Amino acid sequence: MSALKVRLGKRIRELRTAQNLSQDKLAERVGISGKYLGEVERGEGNVSVEKLEKITVALDVTIGSLLDNAHMEDRSDLIKDIGGMLDKAEDAEVRLVHRLVSDVLR
Numbered sequence: 559m560s561a562l563k564v565r566l567g568k569r570i571r572e573l574r575t576a577q578n579l580s581q582d583k584l585a586e587r588v589g590i591s592g593k594y595l596g597e598v599e600r601g602e603g604n605v606s607v608e609k610l611e612k613i614t615v616a617l618d619v620t621i622g623s624l625l626d627n628a629h630m631e632d633r634s635d636l637i638k639d640i641g642g643m644l645d646k647a648e649d650a651e652v653r654l655v656h657r658l659v660s661d662v663l664r
Contacts, residue, residue, distance in 0.1 A: 564601030567601040567602075574599075588612045589612060
C-alpha cells in the first residue's frame with residue numbers, strides 16, 4: 559500500500575464525511591460500487607484518473623484539494639506528516655530541512 563494512496567483515500571473520506579455523504583451515496587454519484595470506494599478510501603484500491611475526476615465532481619472539489627495538505631489544520635497531523643517525510647529523506651535532505659526550520663523558528 560503506497561503512502562500516496564493512503565493519503566488520497568483519507569482525504570476522500572474526510573471530504574465525503576464533511577458533506578455527510580455515505581460511501582454508498584458517493585459511490586452512486588461516481589458510478590462505482592460502495593465496496594470499491596471503501597477500498598480506495600483505505601488506500602487499498604487503485605483509482606484511475608477518470609474515476610478520480612468523477613470523485614472530484616461528485617464532491618465539488620478540485621483535484622488539487624485532494625492531493626495537497628492544505629486541509630491539515632491540526633498541529634499533530636502536520637507534525638506527523640513532516641515526520642513521515644523526514645523518515646524517508648536522505649541524510650543531506652534532513653540536514654537541509656533542519657537548517658531551514660532552525661532559520662525560521664529561532
